[in-house]
Amino acid sequence: MARKGKLKEKTKDVLERPKSVRHYRELIMIVCEDEGTEPYYFNKFKEEFERILPYDTVMLVPIGSGRNSLGVVRQAVEEKLSSFEKHRKEVDEVWAVFDKDDLDKQPKTRENFKKAFEEAAVNGIKIAYSNECFELWLLLHLTEIDSETAIPRHSKPEEGIIGLYERLENLINKGRTPETQFKYNHGDKDIVDVILASGNEDQAINRARSLDEKQKDKDPIEANPNTKVYLLVSHLRELLAWYQSGIK
Numbered sequence: 001m002a003r004k005g006k007l008k009e010k011t012k013d014v015l016e017r018p019k020s021v022r023h024y025r026e027l028i029m030i031v032c033e034d035e036g037t038e039p040y041y042f043n044k045f046k047e048e049f050e051r052i053l054p055y056d057t058v059m060l061v062p063i064g065s066g067r068n069s070l071g072v073v074r075q076a077v078e079e080k081l082s083s084f085e086k087h088r089k090e091v092d093e094v095w096a097v098f099d100k101d102d103l104d105k106q107p108k109t110r111e112n113f114k115k116a117f118e119e120a121a122v123n124g125i126k127i128a129y130s131n132e133c134f135e136l137w138l139l140l141h142l143t144e145i146d147s148e149t150a151i152p153r154h155s156k157p158e159e160g161i162i163g164l165y166e167r168l169e170n171l172i173n174k175g176r177t178p179e180t181q182f183k184y185n186h187g188d189k190d191i192v193d194v195i196l197a198s199g200n201e202d203q204a205i206n207r208a209r210s211l212d213e214k215q216k217d218k219d220p221i222e223a224n225p226n227t228k229v230y231l232l233v234s235h236l237r238e239l240l241a242w243y244q245s246g247i248k
Contacts, residue, residue: 024059026239027089030232031076033098035064038134040189042097044196045236053243059087060236069109069116069129072098077123095232096120100131101153104221113221129220130227135164137229138191140207141199142171147214150224153186172198201237205230 032038042062049058065075076096083091098116103109120127130136132153139145155163162170165184172182172194184191208230215223 024056024087024089026058026093027061027083027087027091028058028236028239029061029063029076029079029083029091029094031063031065031072031079031094031096033065033068033072034134034187035066036187036189037192038062038097039064041134041192044192045233049236049240052240057243058239059089061087068101068112069098069103070112070119072096073116073120073123073125073127076125077119080123080125093126094124095126095128097128097134097229097232098130099133100129100221100224101133110221117220126232128227128229128232130229131220131224133164134227134229135168135186135191136225137204137208137227138195138199139164139168139171140204140211140227140230141195141201142168144207145211145225147211147225201233205234 030039030042032042039062042060046060046062049060061079063075063079065072067075073096076094079086080091080094083089096116100113103113117127119125132151135153136145136151145151151167152161152163153165155161155166165186168191169182169184172184176182182190182194208227211226212228212230215226218226220226
């Protein structure tokens with residue numbers, strides 16, 4: 001369980017927490033690469049925490065950064081350092097959520113991807129990355145994935161390869177009538193609501209854990225398909241259950 005936040009001694013002397021600011025027991029920041037789908041997804045957790053737990057128990061702060069890998073981690077570090085100024089509490093955990101995407105295509109972006117992990121480790125930032133992208137985590141709510149076959153984001157018909165986006169669409173539309181077919185455009189938040197309504201989170205966690213175990217000997221940039229979002233989601237579920245058990 002995360003440490004309870006403590007004010008630094010010098011901070012106590014110069015700052016007084018405003019009466020209008022609640023003192024949360026846990027403050028968790030989730031800094032996302034995307035500004036749409038990912039923060040929207042984690043805001044669903046925030047809403048659930050606020051609906052079930054006492055208002056001053058856990059504060060989730062999903063942040064869309066609009067950056068990738070190294071930029072996400074660096075913003076996560078900035079948010080961690082400024083947490084007291086913004087929230088009147090030192091942050092308990094900071095997670096960086098980002099994708100590999102096509103960062104393996106150029107030497108510079110490959111290097112930045114590697115640096116993201118290095119800087120996160122130095123600064124105590126936890127990572128929930130996906131290779132290729134966050135949509136893999138959503139796809140795992142619906143189906144098993146073969147760990148031996150890399151899956152690109154976009155389909156390659158000339159090679160007979162169905163990409164992540166098309167796989168999502170196909171599975172969501174299975175059994176739907178023509179007039180209710182779902183069309184996924186990257187970045188649309190609607191995909192989150194669809195997956196939460198029709199997918200299975202427990203199965204997604206188990207499938208992602210299995211993938212991760214099979215990819216453990218590969219560098220993250222080479223580990224396609226893989227996602228560590230399950231680590232963050234599992235942690236949030238455990239945190240929710242732990243607090244609920246204490247208020248029954």
